[in-house]
Amino acid sequence: MLQRLIGEYINPRRGPMLICFGGMHGNETAGIEALENLFQLLNNEPKVNPHFRFTGQMMGIRGNLRALEKLKRFVQKDLNRQWTNDNVNRIQHTPTHLLSYEDLEIKEILDLIRHKVHTYKPERLVFLDLHTTTAYGGIFSVATDDTESIRLGVEMHAPVIKGLLKGVSGTTLHYFSKEHFHYNTVAITFESGQHNEQLSVNRAVAAIINCMRSLGMVMAEDVENRHDKLLIDYSKGLPKVAEFIMRHTIKPGDTFTMVPGYDNFQEVKKGEILAHDQNGPIRAVCDGRVLMPLYQKQGEDGFFLIRASDKL
Template structure:
């Protein structure tokens, strides 16, 4: 019997006596991102000790979403849980089994706060936010105002939108180049769905908060503050309402385009980190055949992946999103 088969899934629910929103807060969706786990346990201890009371609605805490990856101290168990997150009738790996437990749990809630950290050597916390309200085929949504109001109260100043649109554009380009049909396109697009995208698909809204570098001692504090602010803003607890970050202090970025690594020999010309500024025409990398790769506009680079394989996402480009919060 495998060690993975001995693992179980665990969540903790606190329900108040008055009606209110159903909130779920998660940590360790990726097993080596433990700041959320620490913060959740800190908040639960305060509730259990009577320092914090759940007055309205409910909050469910999942300190460790992926117990296999957490036990291994790795990002993933068998694969990245935060892709292709759907219930599976015939689960093929451990993350499929997580999804079969997690997806119905998410669907029972109204609001998700998913706490993450990042691997880059430097960088400040940021929050990934969903699309504007729309009824389109890629990511229909109707809670933009509530989601963005919460995002502005998490305690960070940097906001990133456009994940599914940029990811979907890259998928469409790859499938056109490969001659794939519509069915394959839909299958590959599903791979872009993680916890927040699945939560939105059930009618709720959701935020992914990147709390800092994995080992940054401040990352658990960022996660803790975000949890408390979320519960206070949604009036699940009686606490002073956190004030929104002023527009003039915000840096909002829109993911615009993803560039793929085409050959194993493609390489960056320097060690890039997420949110490094690039100028239009600046060289970012070089293709295996010597062709320079340059920025098509001035903006910031996001998720540069030196270890990407051929035909995988190599880096994203973002540009300022001045309309964020004002739509």
């Protein structure tokens, strides 16, 4: 069985605690590889840069271990749709032998995080959830309504999608909040590109480093420009901020098939046929841009529509 903990970097200089998730979806391994690389970088840095200063505590956690072993999005249930209050309460009050695979994942992840957080008692607690998409074209972050989450997203130098949490429920962003962790908690998700692109790993590394810089865990002068450049280059031409319009939900038994060739952020016109299912063509309800068009079998979100926004 894979280890839950990817790595930890602890410094006596107290500060924020940054907890990064990789592989909440078992077919998205770029975030895990990025975290493995990052811990190597952190361990080497003091040897090559004697002025390197690190403040706080950084942790990398594997998400869905059982799905990662099968390289599938999930085994029984989508782990990134299970983080609702009711569901987590049910899991906490159910004997372990009655829990499903993804229930066990939630229980194990929460046990580990609560232990680590309560041991460190951070002034600030930040969760960064790393994902990739089946579609190409465009990296982005998904922010909560918290202005701090939006700020972290903007400073990652990738488009920030606002309001997406209204369209889905039970994501890590919904649960890892001030409501459940009393340590000035903020969460953000970063989508670093297509599942199998090697650059998705590099972009996730850059996003984590930018996040650590925004939090003051590493100093700006210690961060190489190539990390910013990688993210800025890849988001060229994309909106800085975009707002959620709608999500197409796939119901069990729908024979949903996305029309081939859509990329993240591709502009679409009202009425354009985006996909088909057993009821016929599925058209864009308005002008906008498509996000996360589904080109894999598992998953219940067919696609999202967003619109560029000037407002932060």
